[in-house]
Amino acid sequence: MALLGAEFAMKDLGPLSFFVGIVVSRDANGMFLSQKQYATENIERAGMANCSSCPTPVDTKPKLNASKDSPYEDPTKYCSLAGALQYLTFTRPDISYAVQQICLHMHDPRNEHMSALKHILRYLQGTLSYGLHLYKSSFNKLISYTDADWGGCPDTRRSTSGYCVFLGDNLISWSSKRQPTLSCSSAEAEYR
Template sequence: MLSCKPSPTPVDTIPKISAATTTPFEDLSLYRSLVRALQYLTFTRLDITYVVQHVCLFMHDLREEHMHALKRILRYLQGTMDFGLHLYSSSTSSLRSYTDADWGGCPDTRRSTSGYCVFLGDNLISWFTKRQPTLSRSSA
């Protein structure tokens, strides 16, 4: 996919990937090989961490839609080769933290995903995302 058209985002935000699609994808070894390589890349490319985790969920029941999502990640990487985790000297030493969560974002389990990131000055020093272990029936 070296000469592919780059994608502006790593994931299509409109339709959610689900296990309920119909057409199976036959080449499991290709899919798993690509996912392993992308998992290794997430150490320095935090922008693809969530979407790589999401395509990993379907390795046991692979469908064409999941392979299309994987190819979209590769197309995104093609257009953002200079992105990555960089540490720079910063004029400020303030510690800032951000957090966010969705509510029932997974179409299969209806579980929420939450996460946080911590910055020291302008440098990202810690991050975390997690799918919640329990199902929430209310946002109150």
């Protein structure tokens, strides 16, 4: 550390409490990472500050597809809000799948896609206090889970796969994405 300090001008800013929009709170059990203010700002930017909340981030209807619905009037706003939701997935793994689904349609957003995006914002409105808790743990086992919906995309028949990785009790990595190629079996997902 002394060598780094000699080479680069460094200053101790104390314990981390805020970094790139993520608030870090410490307690006896560990750390809690939250983007409540960022989520609130994006709900307001979408004009939904007084919206009612909903219990899940996705509608229970079938998956979104390349709808024949009319194009959304402001594609730039759609892309901006979808990108903001992507940033929220850093501390909100519960919205990863739903955000992945709306981001598939950023190139040609339709009214149906904007409705799905607003559904996520309504879910966030009711869960603003959620975040990512990192616990102190002596348990250091690495555990991973993965799954895929075989041929689930109604347009391309590609699978959407997802995974999450825990180190002890702590969720340290997660993802949900559509696979790049069409697969005739689920063997690849099962192998992973």
